[in-house]
Amino acid sequence: MIDAAVVRICGQPPMPERRPAPVPGDGEFCIRVAAAPITPLDVLCASGTSYFGVPATPYVPGVQGVGHLDDGTAVWFATAAGMRPGDGSMASIVTAAGDDVVTLPPGTPLIPVAALGLSAVAAHAALRAAGDDLGQVVVLGAGGTVGQAAIQLALLGGARRVIAVARSPEALARATDLGAAATVPLLPGDSETGLADCLRDAADGPVDLVIDPVFGMPAAAALRVLRPGGTLVNLGSAAGATAPIDSATLRSGSLRIVGHTNNALSPAQRAGALTDIAAHAAAGRLTVAHETVPLAAVAEAWTRQAIGLARSRMIITP
Secondary structure, eight states: OEEEBBBBSHHHHHHHHEEEEOOOOOEEEEEEEEEEEOOOOOOOHHTTTSSTTOOOSOOOSSEEEEEEEETTTEEEEEOBBBTTTSSOOSSEEEEEEEEEEEEHHHHHHHHHHHHHHHHHHHHHHHHHHOOOOOOEEEETTTSHHHHHHHHHHHHHHHHHEEEEEEESSHHHHHHHHHHHHHHHEOOOTOOOOHHHHHHHHOOOSSEEEEEESSSSSHHHHHHHHHHEEEEEEEEOOOTTTTTTOHHHHHHHHHHHEEOOOOGGHHHHHHHHHHHHHHHHHHHHHHOEEEEEEEEGHHHHHHHHHHTTTTTEEEEEEO
């Protein structure tokens, strides 16, 4: 028997249970889990309202995690829990398909890599999509896991300067600690024009790239400060599913808007990104705010994530 978090009713938090140990199928690995993050995708899938449809219950949630193979090899792994039938990462022992298992370099700190995970992969891919010359970068949603990773990865990738935009003073202070040269608060009632003016004041010359996990009004404001030929890479829609983008701004600056989803990455591309991320984490160059929670307290941690009270990435440790 193993310990696991189990969703029995969509829209309600998972609860700890004892379950039979999973049996690996052909091409699958058995993994002893060290840590599994609670992500917005986990909560969305378990709500029964995602575009993947209503998941078959009961099931173990968790679309990613870290742990060890039977021989002690440290790995990161992905699952389709909540998107397709089957169990996920929030259990003491899980199985995962070979293509979804990435061997981590020796000495990799597992809990920080669990916190970084696919959020850092998205930031890594967005920066790669922007090209080699990053210049001055604006990171929207800098308080989130994607934003925190983007600040550090931009600087590690050669960005001259990073401007971070976030809502809370705590997130702005963290962005400074992570290397942002300037911060801009996103306040209730901010207008597109007002935010654009604040970004111009914070900038030191042309803005070359915007990393955008939020869309909505902040994305439209950031487009206004891009240099001619500049790029905005969109990774999500935390601030709104639509943005008030005007044709004149796009055309006058010959701007590029690029969309990214990790689902477009091949297993090899994802593994390459995770290997880079793990190496930076091992060297102390890359981290995000996180909080470890025992599996016994998964319901409370899940609820905090679901209602927006989680101040950092919640990591379940079975």
